[in-house]
Amino acid sequence: MTTAHVFIATSLDGYIARHDGDIGWLLQRDDPAEEHGYNDFIAGKDLIVMGRGCYQKVLTFDRWHYALPVLVLSRQLAGTAVPPALQGKVRFADLTPRQAMAELAQQGVRRIYLDGGQLVQSFLREGLVTDMVITTVPVLIGGGRPLFGALPNDIDLKLVSSRAFPSGLVQSTYLVAP
Amino acid sequence: MTTAHVFIATSLDGYIARHDGDIGWLLQRDDPAEEHGYNDFIAGKDLIVMGRGCYQKVLTFDRWHYALPVLVLSRQLAGTAVPPALQGKVRFADLTPRQAMAELAQQGVRRIYLDGGQLVQSFLREGLVTDMVITTVPVLIGGGRPLFGALPNDIDLKLVSSRAFPSGLVQSTYLVAP
Numbered sequence: 001m002t003t004a005h006v007f008i009a010t011s012l013d014g015y016i017a018r019h020d021g022d023i024g025w026l027l028q029r030d031d032p033a034e035e036h037g038y039n040d041f042i043a044g045k046d047l048i049v050m051g052r053g054c055y056q057k058v059l060t061f062d063r064w065h066y067a068l069p070v071l072v073l074s075r076q077l078a079g080t081a082v083p084p085a086l087q088g089k090v091r092f093a094d095l096t097p098r099q100a101m102a103e104l105a106q107q108g109v110r111r112i113y114l115d116g117g118q119l120v121q122s123f124l125r126e127g128l129v130t131d132m133v134i135t136t137v138p139v140l141i142g143g144g145r146p147l148f149g150a151l152p153n154d155i156d157l158k159l160v161s162s163r164a165f166p167s168g169l170v171q172s173t174y175l176v177a178p
Numbered sequence: 179m180t181t182a183h184v185f186i187a188t189s190l191d192g193y194i195a196r197h198d199g200d201i202g203w204l205l206q207r208d209d210p211a212e213e214h215g216y217n218d219f220i221a222g223k224d225l226i227v228m229g230r231g232c233y234q235k236v237l238t239f240d241r242w243h244y245a246l247p248v249l250v251l252s253r254q255l256a257g258t259a260v261p262p263a264l265q266g267k268v269r270f271a272d273l274t275p276r277q278a279m280a281e282l283a284q285q286g287v288r289r290i291y292l293d294g295g296q297l298v299q300s301f302l303r304e305g306l307v308t309d310m311v312i313t314t315v316p317v318l319i320g321g322g323r324p325l326f327g328a329l330p331n332d333i334d335l336k337l338v339s340s341r342a343f344p345s346g347l348v349q350s351t352y353l354v355a356p
Contacts, residue, residue, distance in 0.1 A: 012312070012326070012335060012352070013192065013325075013326035014191065014192040014326070025332060124318070134190070136350070138334070138335035138336060138337050138352060139332055139333065139334055139335055140302070140326055140329060140332065140333040140335065141329070141332050142326075142327070142328050142329030142330075142331075142332065142333075143328055143329075147191075148190070148191035148192070148318055148320075149320070150320050150321055151318060151319070151320030151321075152320075153320075154203060154317055154318065154319050154320065155317065155318040155320075156316070156317055157190060157316035157317055157318065157346070158316060158346060159316050159342060159346035159347075159348065161342070162340065162341075162342035162348045163340075164337060164339070164340035164350070168335070168336060168337035169337075170337065170340045170348070170350050172314070172342070172348050174190070174316060
């Protein structure tokens with residue numbers, strides 16, 4: 001069985017990026033000297049699953065940051081070739097969240113890091129998220145790409161832990177009630 | 179000078195009530211044995227300012243909970259009579275946030291408790307909020323009345339403190355950067 005885990009930052013008003021994808025408001029408040037637990041989080045994962053929006057955002061970064069294999073769920077990209085520099089690191093697939101989880105389970109993938117707002121929302125709607133580490137950035141940006149979206153039912157959460165950093169980030173870990 | 183202070187609870191996805199005003203999801207997760215600091219907060223305030231939506235919600239409660247005078251900012255209610263049971267406790271006025279703050283300052287009101295999503299948003303847009311105590315409830319409700327809204331500019335916040343409760347509530351206090 002494969003389980004999906006979220007580690008994501010959001011403004012206090014719930015946005016993971018501006019409408020145009022900009023995350024400068026986040027980066028400028030990230031103190032590199034603070035240890036926010038990303039390395040510990042990622043060390044326990046086998047694969048990263050993201051959507052097209054998130055993939056195209058990380059493509060703009062100066063270098064490819066991921067040591068883990070990345071699966072990009074996108075109807076639009078599924079028929080296209082992975083850029084040469086990313087072959088063997090990235091795979092495109094047109095799969096629903098449930099199909100992706102079934103395929104990954106067959107491949108022996110145990111724990112995935114789920115990244116990007118749209119994908120987190122669709123996996124949450126399908127009841128496919130196990131836990132979430134939400135880091136809240138002390139700023140209101142007033143609009144953008146929301147972390148959460150519409151749901152067919154309430155999703156009950158269990159707070160596992162919460163900690164505040166000198167930079168003003170508040171990081172809370174929630175188990176999603178099964 | 180009058181300062182405005184927010185003390186409010188929100189679902190993790192940023193809603194203070196469902197679309198119909200329902201807050202059952204909040205009340206069922208509120209452990210009355212936990213001390214969330216409301217009494218300390220309110221003890222330092224002179225007056226409560228709320229909008230019509232919030233006023234009409236508290237009217238449905240079993241009793242009037244407020245010892246402090248309440249100012250309801252509402253164009254619609256401003257021409258109407260305050261219910262007999264609330265005379266001397268509640269006043270209706272058709273004032274903008276800035277007008278209300280100026281009038282209250284003239285009356286010697288020093289610190290107000292600002293309640294309700296719409297009013298918090300309009301005071302934030304005008305730069306009239308000093309600090310906010312935000313209590314995050316461990317649930318996603320998928321939609322409803324949002325705590326925050328559109329802004330003309332980013333609002334920078336300074337985290338003062340954050341604490342987690344056994345019930346799973348996370349309460350963070352932010353100073354709004356002037």
